Amino acid sequence: MNCYKCGAALSEKDFCTACGADVSKYKKIVYTSNRLYNEGLEKAGVRDLSGAIMSLRESLKFDRSNVEARNLLGLCYFETGDVVGALTEWVISKNFRSKKNLADDYIYAVQSNPARLESINQSIKKYNKALMYCYQDSKDLAIIQLKKVLSQNPHLIQGHLLLALLFLDSEQYARAKKSVASVLAIDVGNTMALSYLKYANKMLGIEEDDGAGAGGSLTSKKKKSESVRAAEGSVTYQSGNDIIIQPADVHEPRGASSLLNILIGLIIGVAVTYFLVLPARIQVARNEMSDELKAISDNSDAKSARISELEQSVEALEQEKTQLQTAIDDYTGSGGDALKVDALLVSVKGYLDNPEDPTQIAETLYSIDRDYIETLASDSYRSLYQKMMSLVAPSVSAKLYESGKASVNQSDYTTAVTTLEEAWFFAKTLEQPDPEVLYELAVAYQMAGENDKAKDTYQSVISTFPDSSTAGKASERLDEMGDGTGAAPEASEGGGNTQAAESTQPADNGDEGGADAGADAAAGGEGDNAAGDAAGETPDGGELETTETVQG
Amino acid sequence: MINFEEELKKFHPSLEVDDAADAIHQHDLSDVAEIIVGMLKDERFRNDEV
Structure with a gap:
């Protein structure tokens, strides 16, 4: 406690020892202020803030320099939400005592959190606004505003x-x-x-x-x-x-009734699920399955179509392959075109190498397929073939005729047939074929027991060479064979056989027989032509008509 | 029975933080001690005159 006059510290005396002023009354005032402060402190301790504020304000009325009272008053103001009042008291307290003052801490605590201070400031503004709403009788707005305020500043x-x-x-x-x-x-x-x-x-x-x-x-x-x-x-x-x-008469279910209710609820739930929920789920599942099945079916159809298409393609390719293989075989096979061409070339070479000995050439030319020459061969090939034939045919046909005739005389009819067929093959290409060759072939057929061929060949002789003596002999032979015995007569004129001689006699006897034979030949000409075609067939399928065609 | 209007008169707008400075300046700091001192001064002055 200091003197109010000079500020010196007072003793227990009722006067100031420094200036001598009477301080008894002053001391009583200060004691009263302190007592009121104590009351305020006690009330604040039990949270009677309103009572504490009243006591503390009374205390300050007695002694405005009571810093403790002022600090506590500020604290009570702050607790009740009056922040400005609190700051006011603390600032004034700081003015009375600038050092060692709790007000410093309080002021720092408030100012160090500016966000919180601003929030409190906003809440105060909203409170004032709510109060204005109340004055304006807008109570609903005031309530809404106050709720916001109290949420910010409880x-x-x-x-x-x-x-x-x-x-x-x-x-x-x-x-x-x-x-x-x-x-x-x-x-x-x-x-x-x-x-x-x-x-x-x-x-x-x-x-x-x-x-x-x-x-x-x-x-x-x-x-x-x-x-x-x-x-x-x-x-x-x-x-x-x-x-x-x-x-009033509502009774909550208990015990067994609640269990029964629960059970009924479960049953209803299961029934609802079974009748309402499950069918829909099943239908959805079925739809999904049918969609999948449809997709699989479509896929399967597409694949089946693809498989069919591929199978057809494979079949076509197989056919094409077969055709190509056939064509290749035709060209390169044993009877292929390549061999045919090669055969002709070999014959040409053989002739060029040794024109004096046309035997081998003849064999080669004889082996070439006549159908190929007529249908498939090129013009140049055909020309070359014909040329070769014209070169070798005269000598070859004569030699083969002699050889065949010798075979007949030796009773080797099989060889004779083969040789004479070949001889006729070459002979018929000449401008003037020797009918004796054909006749001798017919005889060989007859001797070999091939009567049908023999008849046809005799008929060919007659039709091809009607004016020749050979035709007469053929006619006689034919008459002889016409009895149907089919007995093979003896060999031809050159063989010296009596039967052959007998067979020639009818021919010698008369031209009539020959003419009859000729007439028979003429009458049977058409039919024999076909037979002739058959008789004229060589082992390799050549025909007399072919000869005519070549000569033409 | 509470009268809203009468009760409402008891509520006053709160001071905002911005008004704190003015509030401090306008704060009445007179106390009993100052009054008594003034009274004593006046009495002394009167005695001196007498």
């Missing part, structure tokens, strides 16, 4: 009280009680809150408890309080903020 007691007042005005007593409870949780001695609580309880028909215990009991009581009003068939009670009205 310690703003004035906001809670204003909200409680609005709820009371709108007869929402339970909500008003809730707001009042929030106030009393911060400031247990708030007079306004207690009065609102009393009013709300009165309106709700709840008996109030004694004095300050009402506020405390409200917070310590369970939130669920029951008030049964026996109305007509209804029971009313409050659960939290809600008022519940239910018929």
Whole structure:
């Protein structure tokens, strides 16, 4: 304690030892201020902030320099949401004592969190706006605004009280009680809150408890309080903020009945699932399966079509391959065109190498296929062939005729037939073929027992060389064979056989026989032509007509 | 019965943070000690005159 006059520290004396001023009264004032501060501190300790604020303000009225009281007052203001009031007291306190002052810490704590300070500032502004709504009778807007404010700054007691007042005005007593409870949780001695609580309880028909215990009991009581009003068939009670009205005769099922209800519910659930849910699922599954089946079927059809197409392609390729192979074989095979061409070339070479000995050439030329020459061979090939034939045919046919005739005389008819056929093959290509060759061939047929061929060949002789003597001999032979015995007569004229001689006699006897033979030959000409075609066939298929064609 | 209008009069707008400086300057810091000192001064002055 310092002297009010000189500022010196005072002793226990009632006067200042420095300036001598009477400080007895001053000391009493300071003691009063301190006492009030102590009361305020005690009230603040039990959260009676309203009482503490009153005591502390009284304390400061006595001694404005009571820094402790001012700091505590600021603290109480801050706790009640009055941040500006708190800052005011702390700043003034700092002016009275700049060093070792708790106000420094409080001011720093507030200023070090600017975001929080700004939030509080915004909540104050909204509170003022809500108060303006109340003045303008816009109570709903005020309620909405206050709810926002209190969500930002739950310690703003004035906001809670204003909200409680609005709820009371709108007869929402339970909500008003809730707001009042929030106030009393911060400031247990708030007079306004207690009065609102009393009013709300009165309106709700709840008996109030004694004095300050009402506020405390409200917070310590369970939130669920029951008030049964026996109305007509209804029971009313409050659960939290809600008022519940239910018929009086409602009995909640218990025990077996609840189990039965559960069982029935399960059965209904299963039935609903079975009749409603399951068919749809099954249908969906079936649809999916049918779609898959359809897709597989389409795929299978496509593949089957592809397989058929490929099979046809394979078949066509096989056929083409066969054709190509046949063509290749025709060209390169044993009877192929290549060999035919080669055979002609070999014969030409042979003739060029040794024109005096046409025997080998003749064999080669004889082996060439006549059908090929007539149909498939080129013109140059055909010309060359004909040329070669013209070169070798005269000598070859004569030699073969002699050889065949010798074979007949030796009774080697098989060889004779083969040789004479070849001889006739060459002979018929000449401009003037020797009919004796053909005749001798017919005789060889006859001797060999091939009577049909013999007849045909005789007929060919007759038709081809009608004016020759050979035709007469052939006619005679033919007459002889016409008896149907089929007996092979003896060999031809050159063989010296009596039967042959006999056979020639009819020819010698007369031209009539020969003429008859000629007439028979003429009569049977058409039919024999066909036979002649058959008789004229050489082992390799050559025909007399072919000879005519060549000569033409 | 609570009268809303009457009760509403008890509520006043809160000071915002921006108004703190003005609030500090306008704060009444007079106390009993200052009054008593003034009274004593006046009495002394009166005695001196007498």
